Amino acid sequence: MFDFTKEQLEWRDAVRDFIAGLDPGSRAENVHVASELKGDNTWLAQLRRKGWLGIGWPREYGGLGKSIVEQWILIDELTAAGLPRLGDGVNMIGPAIIEVASEQMKRDWLPRILSGEVEFALGYSEPEAGTDLARLRTRAVPDGDEFVINGQKTWNSSGHFATHEWLAVRTDPDAPAREGISILIVPIDSPGITVSPIWTWGGARTNDVFFDNVRVPRANLVGELNKGWSYVMTALNLERFAIGGVGELRAQLPVLVRFLASTFRGGRTLWDDPRVRERIADLASRLHAARLLSLRNVRLIDRGEVSAAESSMVKVWASELRMEFADTVTEILGAAGQLTAGDRRAPLRGEYEHLYRKASHYRFTGGTNEIQRDLIARRGLGLPRQSVGRRGSPTPKN
Template identity: 35%
Template sequence: MDFGFTPDEEAFRGEVLDFLAGHQGLNGYFHRGENTGDGVRKVYRALGERGWLSLSWPVEFGGGGLSPAYEFILWDEMAYARVARPPMGPGLVAKALMAHGTAEQCERLLPGLRLGQLNFALGYSEPDAGSDLAAVRTRATRAGDEYVIDGAKCWTSNAHWADCIWLLCRTGAQDSRSRGLSVLIVPLDHPGVSVSPIPTHDGGRLNEVRFDGVRVPAGNRVGDENAGWQVVASALAVERHVQFPPKRLRRDLQDLVSWLEKTGLSHDPVVRRRLSELAVRVAEVEALALALLGEIISGQPSAVPAAYHKLAGTRLAQEIARSAMEFGSSEALAKDSDIEFMWRQAILETVGGGTSEMMRGLIARQAFGLDSKG
């Protein structure tokens, strides 16, 4: 099995590294600092100007028509440089629009997404539903040519600076589960929408987004009414290769090594053995990421490889950060030091994008044929 990249893909990596040289210090991957949202939006616009937010879009939609490997390289290097994570708009939202949206929706929204001028937050999780999206209760009631929305979403990333929310809401009966959901595009500055902060223990911010009689045109629905589950599932299926880039872990390990050198612990044989073990684990996650990329490029089902990769990668992020505490330096517990921040942040990675428990459940069902009774 050949895990290598083509000469053209490696040449693109060189272009990405040149671009990143001008954006050092942003730290937008973790959103550390009050103004990182502004910086990240500027980065997205700069990427859009280069056509890098639409690398794998079909040419007929204004994209580059390139392999998903180009997206993987871009966001892997962005993660290593700590500059930014992949935006939801040009990725998940745009690809769902291409598959399920109307010609009018594509004409209206895709140019802004391609250029990094239109930013989306994902409105999935809810206070009473958590990660069980089939239990969503936020309701959209049809009223003539509009939908009237009432309810709330929580733990919503970037809603305080995004332009729109990609809203999964219930249009069928409450007990219809996944068969009664629809996707609506809702501008976040609409009357009746309110966004409140939810502080996270890494110093960042998630949000609660409430909808109180919010009216949006029926033309903002993506796909058929009550077919939102298919819209959401198909979009996630094509974005898995960029959501958890493995070079983030290589950077974590390198930062740990640099910290150990400063503290004088790097020559301890016990420490060196543990670092060797972690280096092997990083290589394993990189292999899982490349295997996942191969599945996506070849058009094979990728849910199980993606779950393996996400589960292994986010657990390893915690283990790398926790190692600093295990080595016994007091700085590892000093609030707001870089190494202590790494630990607080790594905990969140096992929740975002599907909890570790959800990943294990998916693997059990789809890879091993087990169900909740097994």
């Protein structure tokens, strides 16, 4: 079940060769998402020139027509090399457009995503609609050939560098909550849009985005009017798949072990401490399980057996594993583990201090882990919907 085919191994080697051949200057550190990189010389531009961005997309839309396992291999190798994740346009919105949009929309938008001309921000969450996304209130009202949008989105992570919002709006306020939502593609430079930063503890920027009588053509409606809820769910399952990768932890583990085996405290190496060995062995086993779970999920997707419960398991396991790595290693490192990257005394270049601050956000993005667990219970195990008091039923992003 988990062996790569000969073709997949060749693909993995080709990806490794590509990464090994990158000039260090092309890596441009300090960005959180690859599509923040500009210019023709970056590794992203090189990847694009090779035609490797729309790897799982059908060939007729400029993709390579490969399986999602090959896409998984690419992401695993890139993250193992310490490169940031690809943007939402390639990972989520392109595949969602392929699945739900009109032929005209596919022809209009897919080539522009692949060329890097267009990148998307995910405009779902609002101050009063996070977990319970169906409560979203940002309104889009038809006016001639246009929609007029008013409202606010929050936690809009790519809003400061994306060109367009993939925006969930309420188009029928009288319909039941999930039946009055549509998706619009909205250029972020439209008059009436204000993007305001929110800085996270982990150093990444996300944003509030305000819409004040913003006009977009009706042609920017994705799929059918008021069918947006199911399109959001399609894209979210793809997001959880993307969050589920743990390539960077796979690459960090041997570095960590070498560090522990060569760092002395009280006359012996850290690795000589049985408690340290036990905890690292535990992390190694969990890492192995995370990769197997993730690979099982991508194979199910490849066979057309998409399971929301399985995607949620991968997301919960991978996001919590990052936190366990961060907790365990900063604890082993002691006070020095709190030194930040850039401080020459920081052990392991301060990577675990940064991971400690950054890891928690994976628990929220793509729907919180509490909600993922609820989903696993309901959809995976067939347990009844729980009563949660004043918040109402847990309907959220699932």
